[in-house]
Structure formats: C-alpha cells, structure tokens
Amino acid sequence: MSVVFDIMLLVFLIVTALAVARAKDLLGAAILFSSYSLMMCLLWQHRGAPDVAMTEAAVGAGITTVLFLVAIGRTTRREK
C-alpha cells in the first residue's frame, strides 16, 4: 500500500515536472510547479522528513508560486 502510494506520487511528480518544462503558458507552468511542490511535500512527509515537508509546503507550493505570479504579471504570460 505504502509502495503503491509512493509510486503514484512519483509518477505524478514526473508528469508535472515534464508538463512544467513543456508548458508555453507561463501562468499554467507556475500553477503546475506548485502542484509539483505539493507532490514533493507529500513525498518528503512519506519518507519521514516532516521538517523538510513543512518547508516545501510553505516555500515551494506557497511563496515561490506567488513570486512567479508577480514576475509573470510584470512580464508576459506566453513563452516566446
């Protein structure tokens, strides 16, 4: 069960990572990256590193997403 959950998280992690790399819409990429961080956070927690999971949730899924959105707001939304 635990292994199945781990594999599901890892598959989703890789899928979101590839989707971020391929996305032309930067807003979508930022949101996808936030979900990547969420998966990463669950993985940390599942591997027994709650300290890192908390940081990942607050910084990865929260603050960097906001900073990305601010940066997109000041530049352009589409990748040239």
Add this chain to the structure above:
Amino acid sequence: MKKAFVAALLIVTAIPLLIGVVALPPHGDPDTPVHTHISARYLEEGREEAGADNIVTGVLLNYRGLDTAGEVTVIFTALMAGLAVLISHKKQPEGDATYDAAEAAAEDAPVRAPVSPVVSFVVRLLAPFIALFAVYVIVNGHVTPGGGFQGGAILGALFIALTIVLGRERTRTLMPRLAQPWMQGAALLTFVGVGIVGGALTGHFLGYPAQASLHLARELMMLVLEAGIGLGGAAVFATLFLQMEAE
C-alpha cells in the same frame, strides 16, 4: 544537429550519474558508514547532548550550528543580490533613495483589480490562526517538527497573503521602514549574538554550555536562534515580494 548534440551531451552526463546511483548503498541500509558513525551517536546521545527532543533541530542548531550560520548568510546574501538586481531595473530620479522611490511608485500605481471577496474573507479569517501556528512552529521547533525556517516561511507567506488582500498601506506597520534592515538581517545578527554569548560561556564560538546547571541558558540560546531565523526568513520573503511587486 543541435538537438543531436544536446542529446549526446545529456547521455554523456547521465551515464556517470546513473553509475553513481547504482553504486549507492541500498536505501535505509544500516551498515553504511553514515549510519554506523555519526547518526547512531546523534540518535543515542542527541537528546541529552543537544538538548532538543527533535533531533533535526538538535543537529541544525547544535552539532551543525556553524553550517546553519553559513546557510543563513547564504539566504541573506541571496536577498541582497535579488534586491540589487530588482532595484537597478527601476527607473528613479535620485540615486540612492531606493526604498522611497519604490514606495512612492507603488502609491502612484493604478488601482489593481479587486481581490475576490471569498479570498479576502478566508485570508482575514485565517490570518490570526496562521500567525499563531507560525509562532508555535518556531517556538516548538526543538520538540516537534518545524523550527525557525519553517515558521519563518509560514510568517512570510502570511505577510504576502495579507499584503495582497489588504494592500501594502495596511501591512506596512508590520514591517516599518526603520526596522526593515534589522529584520532582514535578524537571522545573521542573532547567530552572531548567540555565538558570542556561547563563546563567553564555553570558549568556542556558538558553543553550548554542557553543564546541567546551565540547561536553561542552552534552551534560551536555541529559542533565540529559532526566533531570529524565523523573523529573518519571514522578512526575506516579504522584502522580495514587496520589491518585485513595487513599480
């Protein structure tokens, strides 16, 4: 041609890395050096020696305190570099009045689209609880998972959310201009301060007194360090956001 070159380069890089992964000991193998030397000592003696139930905090602030001080320096330097890049891109009449220019520009900026009432209500409703949780994470870092970095990130996120919902005029009082440099450097300053106190007590920079009678002093030093890291981390995130948003 270019794609083939990139693919070849990636494969050439990947092969040694994959060989390295294969050569790693199995995950969780108890016989690897890292588990037979240091980890065992940390896990067995850490609670007594470092004075922290949460062994991660014990390693972070006590055994590897100097590394954490370096890490804090890196974060502070990264903030300074980020600010230097952001500020140099701003058009401004005077040379050095950067903060004033940024804030004046922010006040002149056109009114942004209003925040959704749902988001606004939820952020206002949750703000005190998030703040309390952040302080709990910081103060309780030596017992439960968490600590200065985690709590600081939560505090920074709260500040950003409040600034988005309420506007920067309302949250300015949380980070007054005079206090800004001190808050941004809080982590570094507390490390230096606590390091000197530890030096006075033990003779080593950032040393923790080992005597049982000085248990309280040791706890206090860790608490001050956690609080400093938390405040500094929150200020770093908040400053980055404010500077990126200002124009």
